[in-house]
Amino acid sequence: MNPRSFSRVHKLVFVLIALIVFVTAMPESHAATTTANVFKKVSLSKASYVQLTDANLVPSASGSTASFTFTFYNGDSTPINLVDYWARLKSKGGSKYTLTLLDADKKKKVLPKATTTLTFYSEVSSKMTLDQLVVNIIKFDFAVSGYERSIAQYSFPKGFSNHVKAGGYKSILIGNSNVNVRIDQINATKKDKNYVFNVSLVARNNGKFGVALPQYSYYVQTPSGLYKLALRNKTDETLTLEPTVLNSVRLTGNIPTSVATSGWKLVVTQGIGAAETTKTELPIVILEAPFKLTTTTTTAKASFTNDDGTYEVELKNVQRLPLNNQDQVVAELVIRNKESVNLPLPDLTGLFSIDENIKLATKLIKNNGDLGIAPGGSSVVSYVGSIPYAYQWKKFNLKLSEKENDTTIEVAEVTKSNVTPISVIAEGATYLQQSNGVPFAAEVTDVRTYTGTKNDTFVVFVDVTNKQNRSSALPVWSGYFQTADGSIFDAKVQKPNVLINPTKKEQMMVWTELPEGIDKTGIKLVLGEAYNENGLIQGTGEPTGYLRAVQLSLPNEKEATSSFKQLEVGPYTIEMNYYNAFMDGHILDADIGGKVKKNNDYASYSQSQLTLELERKDLNQILLSKTISFEGNVEGSIKWKIGENYSEIKEEIKDLAVWDNYTLNVYETFNGNKKLLASVPTQWSMVTNWIAE
Incomplete structure (x- = not known):
């Protein structure tokens, strides 16, 4: 290897060694500055540990109050003496602060297999933030220099805060119970130069015993400072949080409109110290409280807060009813x-x-x-x-x-300036009302016109079914009829006043007097639940108005037929199957027979009889008129029971000319007027059944 190559390799090795030394020499506190490690557990022994479980910083009269809560868990078999432990607080710049132990936590021991908390607090500079502080748990040890041995060190990442995010909750310790607290509702309105700020704070005790809500103080922390909130209900001063029960504490206060509305927080504190002037406000929980001004623009919806809580109101519809x-x-x-x-x-x-x-x-x-x-x-x-x-x-x-x-x-x-159209219930459909008062279902079943000498009585039959699970008097109805030309006629309601069992129904007759010959094509019926000075009427009462009106579509009226098989009156269906008559001198001798069925779903009805007449309309002569009553005791009537019936009528005819041909008519009557149900021409005969099919 030439000298130049050797020099190059030597430099590379030096750089690698330096990098390794730098990484391994990095302080442990740096690795612990991630949020996940802020609340780490540090072992005291193989089975015991200490853990930072809460850290808060709130403004105070002399700067800021920092508080730190530690949980000690003893997994060993002998008690841990907490007198041997303390906390030290300093800034990363080296400034030291004296921590005070909460009075209630002094002279504690941690029993085996148990946990105990210690809360320390100190006044710090108003400009201090949690990420500038370092807190240590030390143990007094006379065998080491300075007599203190560091057990655990906690620091906080840049920008760290222990505030509860909007929509979140936090568990706080009250007595020996863990209590979850969160903001439930915020309602802010503008009044003069202030915001009226209302907050609902809810708390649920997860313990097994009730605990009294401490005498906390409540503040809104804004960019301009703290503003105190008051309890809306004085009873909350002595509120007991029972196990698992969700309680709401309602707070209110005025904040100047000059204050910026970003970054608001709800701060809950507890006073430490007897004298008011020396009392320290120890932070319990800090929750983000996003400011949202309730709109002052008038719409169909609005919110308001009173001593009970926060409500939203919505104007759902506006009706105009004759x-x-x-x-x-x-x-x-x-x-x-x-x-x-x-x-x-x-x-x-x-x-x-x-x-x-x-x-x-x-x-x-x-x-x-x-x-x-x-x-x-x-x-x-x-x-x-x-x-x-x-x-x-x-x-x-x-x-x-x-x-x-x-x-x-x-x-x-x-x-809501537009009038809400009246809902239309289609023909054959059922109208369901699910109000909390008396749920029911209503359905139009028939329409009949009862003819009179001057006026016609127009009647709509409505079945109303009790949809609740108890016997009840069903609502009283009121409303009007409207003809195609816009004429309004008050609707009257007839029904007995009885209690209706669950799933049973009453037959209601809704009627009005119409001038003879009026065109009923397209006639409408609008009905609503009646009320008077005492509120919605059930059973009996004279209506002064009605609400929740709907239009009930009406079927076409049935015309009279020559069939006597399906004659309906009230809950009864009558099948007349026999009629003949002959004159025995001045005695009219007639035989009638029929079968009566009853729908037992009806618990209430008004109609229970038919009228049978022998009539010559061309001569305006009624030769015979008899009432047939069903399960009734109508004086002078023919009484038929459920099942097969046979009756003989003998009537002396005086002062009337008797003709060979008459029409047998069966009517239902109401208020003196008559509705023709069935009709057949007859003659005198001892053997002919004129209604046989």
């Missing part, structure tokens, strides 16, 4: 629980604001049985008022307020 000579305005409001705990249904008063300056008083209607709202759940309430039917608004707002002591405070305003 009522007497005015329009009833019904605003349906959805109230949502934005918290992670159950909230009571807020008691919100409403005011309609029409075209900015017109104010309409309202009445609040709640669902029967609505008391509270589950986390993430909702409840629907309605606000009702009235307005002249000819007035057409351009802008509609609903202002919501609640009482705080003797003061009424507006909490939200929502708007």
Whole structure:
């Protein structure tokens, strides 16, 4: 090898040796500056260890307060005397700080197979950050120089913070219980020169025994400093965190609008020391609290926070419904629980604001049985008022307020200026109402016109089924009929007031008086749940209005036929199978027979009889009229039971001319008017069954 080559190799070997020496000489603290190693476990023996489990730094009156919590685990068979251990704090620049041990942690021992925590704290410079600090656990040892032996050293990577990220949680120790805490809701609104900042902090005790929530202090940390938050509910001062129960602590405070809104954090501290002037605020947990200003622009949705929690309200729809000579305005409001705990249904008063300056008083209607709202759940309430039917608004707002002591405070305003069209239930379809009060299903089954001398009675039959699992009086209905030319006729409802068992139904008759000869083509029926001063009506009550209106599509009315096989009245289906009649002098002798079936799904109905007549319409003569009642005791009626029936009628005919030909008509009657169901021409005969098929 020539001298030049030897020199080149010699230099290369020197560089490699220097690199190896540099790497192996790198301090251990450098390797430990990754986040994963910040909270490393360091062995005290083969079975025991110490671990840094928490580190925080918060502003204080004299600079900043740094705190460090260490967990000692004793896996050995003899106690560990913690008097032998201490912590030392210094900056990377060499400045030393005196650490103080939390009073509650002094003179502790760690029993075998147990863990114990020690928390140290110190005041540091206000410009200090965690990544500039180094904390050591030492053990007093008189056999070494300086009488202290370093057991573990902890440092922090650049930019390190122990803040809980938005949406995250942290487990803190209260008593002997681990309690998970997180921010559940943040609601910020602007009022004058301040932001009203509301925070819901939720806590779940993972221990087996209840623990009292300590007398913590709560702050919002902003770029301009700390602002103290107050408890909205004084009862939270004595709150007990029961095992597994999710509790919510609600905080509020005012922060000047001049403060920058980035980087906000919720700081929870606990006072250390008896005297207020010398008390140190020890950080317990710091959570990111992203600032988001609740919009002040009026839309269909809005949020508000009260002493109970944070709610969202949405104006779902606005209906105008004919009522007497005015329009009833019904605003349906959805109230949502934005918290992670159950909230009571807020008691919100409403005011309609029409075209900015017109104010309409309202009445609040709640669902029967609505008391509270589950986390993430909702409840629907309605606000009702009235307005002249000819007035057409351009802008509609609903202002919501609640009482705080003797003061009424507006909490939200929502708007929806377009009137919501009435939902149409198709012919043959079932209308389902799933309100918390009384869930039910409704279906139109028939339409009948009962003819009178002056007016016709138009009746729609509606089956209403109880969909809840308890017996209940089903809701009362109210509404109107509207003909094709726009004429409005009030709808009246007839139904017995009885309790309906689960899955059973009631037959409801919705009717109105129509002028004789009016065109019923395209007639509409709009119905809603009736209310009065006491709220939604169940059972009986005189309606003052209605809400949740829908249009029930109506089938074509059935015409009378010559068949007597499927005569329906109430829950009964009658198959008349025999009729003959003859005159025995002045005695009319008639025989009738038929089979009666009953649908036992009906627990409530009004109609239970038919009328049989022998009639000569050309002479305006009714020779015979008899009522047939089913399972009833109608005085003077022919009483038929379920099953096969046969009856003989003998009637003396006086002062009437008797003709050879008559029509046998079967009617159903309602309010004195008649609906023809079946008709067949007959003659006198002792053997002919005129309705045989």
